[in-house]
Amino acid sequence: MIEEQGIAASRGADLLSLPQTAGFALGMFLIGSFFLALSPILPDVARDLGADSAQLGYPGGAYALALGVTSVALAPFHDIFSRRSMLAAGMSLHLAGLVTVALSPGWAVLVAGHAFCGCGGGIFMPAAYAAVSERTSDGARASVLGRVNSGWAASTLVGVPAAALLGETLGWRETMLALAAVWPIIAVLTARILAGAARPVGSAGAASAFWSRSILTRLQTARLPWLFASTVLIFVGFYGVYAYLGIAIRRDLKVEAGGAGLFVSIYGLGFLTGTLNGWIIDRVGPERSLGIATATLSVILFAIPQATPSAVLLAIAMYLWGVFQNAAFTSFTTAVGKAEAAIRGRAFSINTACVFMGSSIGTAAMGVVNSSWGFVTVGIVCMVATAAASVIVAWKLVAAPKA
Secondary structure, eight states: OOSSTTHHHHHTSOOOOHHHHHHHHHHHHHHHHHHHHHHHHHHHHHHHHTOOGGGTTHHHHHHHHHHHHHHHHTGGGGGTSOHHHHHHHHHHHHHHHHHHHHHOSSHHHHHHHHHHHHHHHHHHHHHHHHHHHHTSOTTTHHHHHHHHHHHHHHIIIIIHHHHHHHHHHTOHHHHHHHHHTHHHHHHHHTHHHHTSOOSOSSOTTHHHHTTOHHHHHHHHHTTHHHHHHHHHHHHHHHHHHHHHHHHHHHHHHOOOHHHHHHHHHHHHHHHHHHGGGHHHHHHHOHHHHHHHHHHHHHHHHHHHHHHTTOHHHHHHHHHHHHHHHHHHHHHHHHHHHTSOHHHHHHHHHHHHHHHHHHHHHHHHHHHHHHHHHOHHHHHHHHHHHHHHHHHHIIIIIIISOOO
16 A cells, blocks of 8 residues: 555664765754744844834744645645655755745745745655654664754754854845755755655555545544644643743843853753653653653743743753753654554644644743743743643553554
């Protein structure tokens, strides 16, 4: 039924080479860098294109909306067309978006470019995670996914500061072109996968199935809806605190943007360190690891607002936040990768949409909480959301027997 998706499982070996792993990590680095790098250069972009303050949120909103919609709308195609086709489509769209942004003559074109990038990211990320999962054995999947996820940490530690520096020295258009130039490198590193079988990996009837009752039943049997729910809650908690942490740090520690950025870098260092712990997730199991990580994260999210007046305590909390956020991220990615081949592409697409759904809900909802009741209350609400994810994981994914 599935042509290339059971390869690793059937051979019981890891078929993903080091260059391919590096290529996928670089893809995550690029997507993360573009998403995060806009903030420091946005004032320059707005000034050059004549945008007012009310329009500043449009590019990021277009990016997130396009990514979320594409992830869900095109989810079935990941189980119909080859990984090569989906990876190439994602790379091409994101590359086209970056070039559009770089050459944009006006604000509307810039926003459209961000939407193209969102569509590309919404295709590339699920395809990349599915390709990695299919080419690694069960006992090593988390370790490899952890290395791929190191790209997200690198985007925080290196990508954003580098983009800000390039924007300041060369200009924001040149910065976008520099990011676009990374995609051909990724294509070279993943060339073996991109040169794989051209015909669809799914069965002949997959195209007509799309979201059939059979597909939905398979998702339910694999208990994936509970995993998706926990993903939303995890990122409500993450972005709810992350979005307003900088304001609290600058207020309580009396530092400027650079000082606040230092603590974000400490988080990134923790996340990068966490990529080395994939072997623990492989040994313990992704579901149990996810339960432990989310329970620990709930405590950390409660502690961070309490720690902002102390640089030392905050640094410790930020580092631990990065370590356990990585553990959660790698755990639920590994758990999704266990889905049967016929629905794996859909599962990764839905999970990608859940990440951005949780991020959007957390940012918007905690803005109201922060302005009305303060950052400490934000920490409490985010603690509750993450603890709820831990309960769902423990109750529905760890304790409950499989159907």
